[in-house]
Amino acid sequence: MLLNDLDYFVTLAEEGTFTKASQKKYVSQPSITNALQRLEKELGETLIIRQRGTRSVVLTEAGQILYKHSKQILRETEIIKSDISNQQKIWLGVPPIIGATIFPAIMRRLGTDEIDAIHMVESGSSDMYELLDKDRVDMGFVGSLTPERSKQYDSTYITKSSYVVALPVDHPLATRDYLSFEDLRGERFISVGDAFTQHQVLVDQLRRYDMHDEIDNMYITNELMTEQGLIAAGNGVGIMIKLAVAGRRDIAMVPLQEPIDFYIYLIQKRDHQLSDFENITKQKMVEAINDLNF
Known part of the structure; x- marks a missing residue:
């Protein structure tokens, strides 16, 4: 499970559409899609549902669980980076x-x-x-x-x-x-x-x-x-x-x-x-x- 994939997934969940998520991360929409597909394949679960008639997405129950833990993982990762960079400060x-x-x-x-x-x-x-x-x-x-x-x-x-x-x-x-x-x-x-x-x-x-x-x-x-x-x-x-x-x-x-x-x-x-x-x-x-x- 790649940190980058988790980051893209969290952004998709928060922005609500693939277009907004790709714009937020300055990447192409296929990059967001590929990250989502890798996560769904690894977990064996569907993580989002595409809303009919709109381009927005909602999280499944599995997606909500992954979102909560991904936020924590990404937050802890930033703390680790900060602690390492500040060890001589x-x-x-x-x-x-x-x-x-x-x-x-x-x-x-x-x-x-x-x-x-x-x-x-x-x-x-x-x-x-x-x-x-x-x-x-x-x-x-x-x-x-x-x-x-x-x-x-x-x-x-x-x-x-x-x-x-x-x-x-x-x-x-x-x-x-x-x-x-x-x-x-x-x-x-x-x-x-x-x-x-x-x-x-x-x-x-x-x-x-x-x-x-x-x-x-x-x-x-x-x-x-x-x-x-x-x-x-x-x-x-x-x-x-x-x-x-x-x-x-x-x-x-x-x-x-x-x-x-x-x-x-x-x-x-x-x-x-x-x-x-x-x-x-x-x-x-x-x-x-x-x-x-x-």
Whole structure:
């Protein structure tokens, strides 16, 4: 039983006529007919009935059974092809904040083969779990406010940072030893979008302090660099992890009076089998992070 014959049969069943099926597959009508005849001969069953007075066909009971299983076979064949072609590819989820801080240093420690294999998928930590669940990434970095203890994912601890208030260097509060959200009442907040843990932290804290005007007046951008630039230029203040603003001379960092920790993990679905190459690359990334001492 040839895969090509099954493909032609499925197309005939879905298109309903030999003409439409041949046009869909860019082949002659005899090619579709020959495929059908081979299948009927091999199975010893009539698979279609030609409708009188029309050119359309309907499936017999045997044809319906073959159609259902052929769809599954063709689908599995595509998965096999994809898995084989992707065995030297790693789809890695990277939140923008981690991509702008930790990830470049990791890449500098990897070899050419690993660098060529990694396909970075940028997404906020909040969306990373969905990408993992739908197998759109093999593994991904995530940021969490609490230690990762999910039974659904294997997690490797990377590092811990903390949230700070990010202000223009000439802001009156920039020289304070620490700040509370009460100190920030009336300020214009700048934040990345709600797909990012950072945004959720900010909104939760503003609600906690009944700072609803600040929520309504918040300026939101989906670009970390834009957020940093707006803060540095004096357009507002933000709540960011220390790693995201460390080393910038145009942004002041002031610790929060009530510290909020930010844990970073590299996670994968527990039932997602990594290839040997993926496991080796993952281990090299973890070793690189340990060497860098973030």
